[in-house]
């Protein structure tokens with residue numbers, strides 16, 4: 001049976017019954033086999049197997065979608081789908097446009113957010129995978145937005161996008177042979193960039209590690225983190241760009257955005273005990289905005305080449321984690337161990353920037369038997385290997 005046939009089977013009344021039973025019984029791995037055996041007495045075995053795997057996907061999808069238990073997925077489609085909060089944030093730049101295309105729509109992660117945000121817009125959803133397209137349509141149905149969406153099964157190169165004011169594209173970054181190397185996608189970035197036209201809002205999802213040299217002049221590179229987890233980047237065409245680069249940190253319902261803050265060069269100085277060490281969010285680092293963050297909060301850099309910042313007073317910012325410096329000393333494991341023993345150190349968390357070393361092994365060697373947890377920044381100051389013993393600010 002093909003996956004499309006499985007999907008049909010799962011949507012039958014019997015399929016719904018089995019899926020509901022699985023959801024209501026909330027099987028854990030331990031009792032799953034027992035439940036499957038019981039269900040197989042009343043339902044075809046193939047249906048139960050298909051339902052168990054859809055249920056498993058729905059459980060995983062709860063991390064990305066609030067209504068995951070009502071949605072449909074493929075393993076690949078779920079793994080590649082954008083989570084709801086990021087998709088909604090991104091979709092907001094398409095608000096107010098009359099027609100928006102979602103090219104490479106997959107199972108509809110971005111599509112549903114576009115339908116929600118651009119609430120008046122007609123949408124065009126294109127994917128060459130008939131199963132993904134069918135699932136995107138079912139998910140749109142579930143949200144009651146299907147009526148505004150035209151679904152087209154095609155290679156995006158053949159889609160009619162003439163005159164559309166908005167285009168979002170999330171090109172595939174994996175193929176049947178696995179993950180593509182960094183910077184590669186289908187269709188390739190160069191093709192996606194050509195979607196740009198004067199006045200057209202184009203958003204291209206890409207890997208956060210994308211080489212900035214591939215971002216054309218006038219486009220914005222936006223790095224997006226969920227909390228401290230760097231998730232992805234988006235390139236915005238000149239009509240949508242608000243800056244050359246930006247860092248977005250999403251924390252629950254709060255969205256924090258950092259843009260370039262031009263000004264004097266940031267001072268570089270050695271940190272001392274009592275000061276605040278700021279470890280910038282990876283979205284800030286990836287967007288190349290560490291110095292901009294330093295200017296925004298009045299901090300200095302601990303070294304020209306290192307991303308840690310130092311401030312003389314406490315700093316509260318969504319763009320980094322603040323630590324209070326207890327001691328600042330050249331990196332020497334023996335001295336460090338002695339100092340930590342004096343400080344009654346127990347658990348150790350190492351944050352490494354600019355210094356090579358096996359963090360796990362060093363953590364094992366440095367952790368003590370005391371009751372005080374410490375964070376150690378393993379880094380460079382004035383180009384010398386350096387240790388900063390810190391506590392949460």
Ligand SMILES: C[S@@+](CC[C@H](N)C(=O)[O-])C[C@H]1O[C@@H](n2cnc3c(N)ncnc32)[C@H](O)[C@@H]1O
Nearest residue numbers: 080081082104106108109110128129155156170
């Ligand atoms: C990264 S996924 C899209 C995920 C989607 N944005 C979401 O949030 O659910 C990429 C999709 O692109 C489709 N695809 C890849 N190359 C394509 C092409 N040339 N034309 C149309 N679809 C394509 C794949 O079938 C896959 O469904």
